[in-house]
Amino acid sequence: MPVESGRDKAARFLAQSVQRDQLSHAYLLIGPQGSGKTSLAWDFAQHLLCAEGGCGSCEDCQRVQRRSHPDVHVLAPQGVKGYVIEQVRDLVRDSALAPIQASAKLYLLQRCELLQDAAANALLKTLEEPPANTYFVLTARTREAILPTILSRCTVLELGSAPADEALVELMRQTGAKPERALGALAICGGSVQRACAFLASPARLALWDRAAATMESLLGADDLQLLQDAKDLVTAARAPLEDVSAQHEEQLEEGGDYLSRSALRSLGEQQKRELASQEREFLGELLACIRSWLGDGLSLAVGAPRALANTRSAAALRQLASQLPSQNFVNALKSVDLAGKRIAYGVTPQLAVEALLFDLRKVLSCPK
Ligand SMILES: [Zn+2]
Numbered sequence: 001m002p003v004e005s006g007r008d009k010a011a012r013f014l015a016q017s018v019q020r021d022q023l024s025h026a027y028l029l030i031g032p033q034g035s036g037k038t039s040l041a042w043d044f045a046q047h048l049l050c051a052e053g054g055c056g057s058c059e060d061c062q063r064v065q066r067r068s069h070p071d072v073h074v075l076a077p078q079g080v081k082g083y084v085i086e087q088v089r090d091l092v093r094d095s096a097l098a099p100i101q102a103s104a105k106l107y108l109l110q111r112c113e114l115l116q117d118a119a120a121n122a123l124l125k126t127l128e129e130p131p132a133n134t135y136f137v138l139t140a141r142t143r144e145a146i147l148p149t150i151l152s153r154c155t156v157l158e159l160g161s162a163p164a165d166e167a168l169v170e171l172m173r174q175t176g177a178k179p180e181r182a183l184g185a186l187a188i189c190g191g192s193v194q195r196a197c198a199f200l201a202s203p204a205r206l207a208l209w210d211r212a213a214a215t216m217e218s219l220l221g222a223d224d225l226q227l228l229q230d231a232k233d234l235v236t237a238a239r240a241p242l243e244d245v246s247a248q249h250e251e252q253l254e255e256g257g258d259y260l261s262r263s264a265l266r267s268l269g270e271q272q273k274r275e276l277a278s279q280e281r282e283f284l285g286e287l288l289a290c291i292r293s294w295l296g297d298g299l300s301l302a303v304g305a306p307r308a309l310a311n312t313r314s315a316a317a318l319r320q321l322a323s324q325l326p327s328q329n330f331v332n333a334l335k336s337v338d339l340a341g342k343r344i345a346y347g348v349t350p351q352l353a354v355e356a357l358l359f360d361l362r363k364v365l366s367c368p369k
Pocket residue numbers: 050051052053054055056057058059060061062
């Protein structure tokens with residue numbers, strides 16, 4: 001008999017709760033990246049918003065499946081350190097309004113370990129006594145980081161992790177990607193199948209991966225001027241996917257123009273501005289993750305660990321480099337990437353941080369120690 005995963009169990013529990021009309025106002029889904037928290041929340045939204053309990057064919061179901069139902073609101077931390085209080089205030093204000101299309105509405109709050117301090121306090125009352133037919137699904141990677149005041153107001157469901165092999169198979173099933181490509185995307189996206197799917201579907205993000213690999217291949221032969229140009233090109237490539245986000249935002253504003261008041265439209269605009277900034281940080285993080293995965297390939301070759309390479313286009317360059325350098329150089333190079341991430345988090349401009357990184361990497365990777 002196949003073993004039921006944590007996600008399957010939680011999905012069954014949620015579907016039954018809808019059927020039996022035994023719903024809580026707030027659920028907290030806990031599981032590591034890639035364990036299916038977000039897709040489970042959307043499945044729940046479909047059961048909840050469809051008049052037939054999730055028929056799959058009505059307009060509510062279809063809009064949920066397209067991730068564009070006006071009564072499902074998805075929130076992610078928009079500040080450098082987590083949720084900002086303006087976000088939560090917008091949410092509280094919005095939650096008092098009636099649903100737009102369905103008979104209920106759902107707020108999906110991701111990464112709730114980053115819901116702290118004033119932002120968390122601003123949510124407590126609404127979480128405890130939400131307006132009628134308003135539901136919350138919170139997600140988090142671990143239970144420890146969740147504030148007790150949040151935890152105690154939610155029905156907690158633990159999903160457990162998806163084993164790495166399963167994530168790979170699932171990603172290949174969903175995208176039709178070849179194993180090496182799927183493996184690379186998973187490494188860059190921290191093991192999350194959902195993020196890796198979006199990554200593989202975005203030409204701009206794939207182009208970023210390709211550019212990062214090309215830059216690493218030519219790094220040792222590049223002069224200072226070339227490195228400065230490479231850094232500029234990389235940052236431009238990392239920002240390119242933001243155009244897709246801006247286009248989505250314009251669509252949202254246009255659609256919202258049909259049913260939102262002027263002040264609601266303004267607050268949507270503000271929300272989008274914060275989202276754009278947080279997406280920019282995410283794509284810059286993805287650039288660093290591309291470089292990290294390239295160096296990870298180098299490290300595994302240098303220590304002779306047999307595993308498939310994520311950056312197959314660079315196989316020859318990686319093999320050559322790994323044959324010349326001890327593994328410690330790759331370890332040091334990976335530390336430089338971490339440092340670049342910290343610099344960006346502390347407000348160094350991405351351009352400067354990436355320039356410094358490329359200079360560091362060229363130095364670290366050119367001298368055997
Ligand atoms: Zn339906």
